[in-house]
Amino acid sequence: MKKVLLVGGVGAGKSTFRQRLLAEPIEYAKTQALELFGQVVDSPGEYWEGGRFWHALQTTSCDVDVVALLLDPTTTARIPAGFASCLSCPVIGVVTKSALATPRQLETARARLSQEGIDSVLVVDSVSGEGFESVREVLCLE
Numbered sequence: 390m391k392k393v394l395l396v397g398g399v400g401a402g403k404s405t406f407r408q409r410l411l412a413e414p415i416e417y418a419k420t421q422a423l424e425l426f427g428q429v430v431d432s433p434g435e436y437w438e439g440g441r442f443w444h445a446l447q448t449t450s451c452d453v454d455v456v457a458l459l460l461d462p463t464t465t466a467r468i469p470a471g472f473a474s475c476l477s478c479p480v481i482g483v484v485t486k487s488a489l490a491t492p493r494q495l496e497t498a499r500a501r502l503s504q505e506g507i508d509s510v511l512v513v514d515s516v517s518g519e520g521f522e523s524v525r526e527v528l529c530l531e
């Protein structure tokens with residue numbers, strides 16, 4: 390499996406996505422630091438939102454095969470302009486919480502990722518597991 394760094398705002402669904410990906414029990418746990426779980430690096434949303442720890446994400450991206458930007462389609466949190474071009478590996482978009490979003494919200498989330506040059510976009514619901522066949526393909530998971 391490819392090594393993946395999960396980034397995105399607080400509550401975007403990074404840790405739940407990681408639990409589903411690794412077939413772990415889905416349970417809420419606050420992410421306090423960059424943490425490695427097998428081939429998955431989870432990160433606190435504050436690293437993404439505050440900007441203060443941006444360098445930590447950037448440095449970590451040198452050590453992975455792909456960065457996944459997770460986006461909650463039911464919110465309108467900003468994506469920092471041009472962030473993907475600051476990273477040294479490919480970036481994919483993951484729209485989470487598909488079961489909670491309207492078709493329009495899902496379309497808007499895709500469009501926002503596309504505006505940032507992220508055209509490889511997966512739409513998932515980590516609680517139900519919807520969309521994870523494609524995740525497994527993209528991340529070369531058996």
Ligand SMILES: Nc1nc2c(ncn2[C@@H]2O[C@H](COP(=O)(O)OP(=O)(O)O)[C@@H](O)[C@H]2O)c(=O)[nH]1
Pocket residue numbers: 397398399400401402403404405406417418420434485486487488489513514515516517
């Ligand atoms: N229905 C649904 N809820 C989700 C999904 N992803 C995350 N959540 C919920 O959103 C909240 C925040 O998720 P979490 O994974 O901790 O976000 P993080 O801060 O990005 O790690 C939790 O209550 C999750 O149960 C999803 O795909 N579908």
Ligand SMILES: [Mg+2]
Pocket residue numbers: 403404405418419420431432433434
């Ligand atoms: Mg988390």
